[in-house]
Amino acid sequence: MNREQISRIAHTDHPIKSPLNDASVHRLLEHGLSRGDERVLDLGCGSGEWLLRALATRPHLHAEGVDISAAAMAQARQAARERGVEDRLVLHHQEAEGFVSVQPFNLVISVGATHAFGGLLPTLAAAREHLAPGGRVLIGEGFWDRTPSQEAIDMLGDLTDLATTVDRVVADGWTPIHGHISTRHELDDYEWACWGSLATWALDHPADPDSSQALTAASTHRTEWLRFYRDTWGFVSLVLGRTPDRP
Numbered sequence: 001m002n003r004e005q006i007s008r009i010a011h012t013d014h015p016i017k018s019p020l021n022d023a024s025v026h027r028l029l030e031h032g033l034s035r036g037d038e039r040v041l042d043l044g045c046g047s048g049e050w051l052l053r054a055l056a057t058r059p060h061l062h063a064e065g066v067d068i069s070a071a072a073m074a075q076a077r078q079a080a081r082e083r084g085v086e087d088r089l090v091l092h093h094q095e096a097e098g099f100v101s102v103q104p105f106n107l108v109i110s111v112g113a114t115h116a117f118g119g120l121l122p123t124l125a126a127a128r129e130h131l132a133p134g135g136r137v138l139i140g141e142g143f144w145d146r147t148p149s150q151e152a153i154d155m156l157g158d159l160t161d162l163a164t165t166v167d168r169v170v171a172d173g174w175t176p177i178h179g180h181i182s183t184r185h186e187l188d189d190y191e192w193a194c195w196g197s198l199a200t201w202a203l204d205h206p207a208d209p210d211s212s213q214a215l216t217a218a219s220t221h222r223t224e225w226l227r228f229y230r231d232t233w234g235f236v237s238l239v240l241g242r243t244p245d246r247p
């Protein structure tokens with residue numbers, strides 16, 4: 001069982017692969033998509049859940065998603081067919097960094113995928129390249145809510161605190177027009193959904209050759225979360241516009 005198979009099972013009950021509930025996702029999309037006929041790009045779209053939700057509720061929207069996971073792309077394609085939005089969704093199976101488009105986008109999304117570009121600011125720089133005038137960026141990134149342990153840094157990267165994270169975004173020329181800080185409930189719900197789904201699958205498939213690996217992975221991830229980062233890791237989602245240049 002590879003990482004992609006583990007991830008697919010782990011996200012069975014939480015198709016948004018970030019610690020946000022359905023109402024938060026809905027609100028963030030509302031703030032990024034005020035017209036309903038926008039062109040939307042998701043860099044690191046996973047199984048495309050952000051785009052699928054945006055498309056399902058806005059019949060004049062067009063969307064493109066980029067991800068390196070073949071399994072996630074296949075899942076997105078199938079879900080688009082099931083939800084009847086496949087004619088307005090284009091999926092690119094490739095590195096997000098190398099993605100180019102002749103037409104710009106009104107909203108560029110990148111949630112939980114800044115590692116694809118090597119961090120927050122390089123992700124914003126890439127988003128800027130794809131943005132139409134007056135466009136918005138919806139970015140989701142981790143931050144340290146308290147001083148992290150070395151294990152947490154090794155696991156989740158060298159993040160900053162919330163205020164510093166937002167300061168860095170603002171200093172980079174962006175103005176936050178909406179934001180959401182994942183609640184304790186959203187953070188916990190996401191982890192329980194992931195490692196609970198994986199454990200459930202393992203218990204329900206005792207004869208499957210992957211059952212014992214899945215159970216071990218669920219147990220390891222759950223322990224790492226509880227012991228190493230539950231008390232220190234937070235997640236913020238921001239809807240951003242470009243700050244006007246002043247002479």
Ligand SMILES: C[S@@+](CC[C@H](N)C(=O)[O-])C[C@H]1O[C@@H](n2cnc3c(N)ncnc32)[C@H](O)[C@@H]1O
Nearest residue numbers: 016017044045046067068069095096112113116
């Ligand atoms: C935590 S998931 C987030 C998925 C989605 N944004 C969401 O919130 O549901 C991170 C995604 O980034 C993708 N990814 C990682 N590195 C990438 C890269 N270099 N180029 C494109 N996608 C990448 C992974 O395959 C994965 O689907």
